Amino acid sequence: MELNHNDPSAPGHGSKEPTTLIKGPLHDGIEAVLDFCRGNSLWPVTFGLACCAIEMMSAGGARYDLSRFGYEVFRPSPRQADLMIVAGTVTDKMAPLLKTIYDQMPEPKYVLAMGGCAICGGPFTDSYSVVQGVDTIVPVDVYVPGCPPRPEALIDGILKIRAMLRHPELREVRFNA
């Protein structure tokens, strides 16, 4: 059970350890099983912002067939999703909406920054209205570089999240694809 970390008076506030009902090896075992299952059925929230979204749609289509890994269930509601693929340029006007959608997703949730724009602003990084990387707004788990990345790269990025779920120690490792 996650507690509200925004509330300073709540127990567990400020500590990195999530407060759970069960602790110890049993909890770790249950979480490992759940993470294994999650890794095989990540449900992304439909969040295409620019041309990267075309590649994302292509990855979901028959040719690249994201569904063979179990990730094709793009949800129209963030409440049903556990992975946010930020595919495209995030503008200042869009940033609060992105944050709202992220906040609406249930824990555990993962963010994949797809393409140069989502990673650092891309070619628009000097613009007056473009967010310089989505990691300034929400925590990002996996970065998929490219402009835009090919569908294979996106699939590889989601598989990196799967690897991270199966082997939590990989969170500390920086992948080089």
Added chain:
Amino acid sequence: MRDINKIAAVLPKAEVRDGALVIQASEAVEVLAAVKALGGFALFDITCVDRPAGTPPASAEGAVPAYPACFELAWRIWDLSEGSKDILTIRSFIDHDRAEAPSVMAVWKSADMLEREVWDLMGIRFTGRPHLERVLNRADFEGHPLRKDFVMPKRDRFPPASWDKKAAEGGQ
């Protein structure tokens, strides 16, 4: 295709220059109303260009007199009559220090968003219309970014604390 000279003949105060009708900005409402009265026209775009002094626009016909720095405001009107795909352009030139034009929302309601966009990016203040607000930029954005004198604000990589209401209230 309708002859632009014939259109200009029935309009009150318009001259044909460079394939477009040139009017005074203050007369936009009556001119556009007269165009609409001809039938078969639809306003589909309002654009604006910030022209620095002494640079006449490139023209196919040439011989366009130089004019001082100004905003060139253009209403682009689609001729939807049968067999036509033409676009009628109505231009006006506006002083830099009095960037103002009457709103044509009363004539064509589609002008609503278009005028708000021009206001947002170019800072042309359209008079006589409600809620002239920004469309593409955040409401607290300062300046009009497509103007030539726009100075790029210095940005931190991380957004200011006020970008998100919740962050401003001390959350996160």
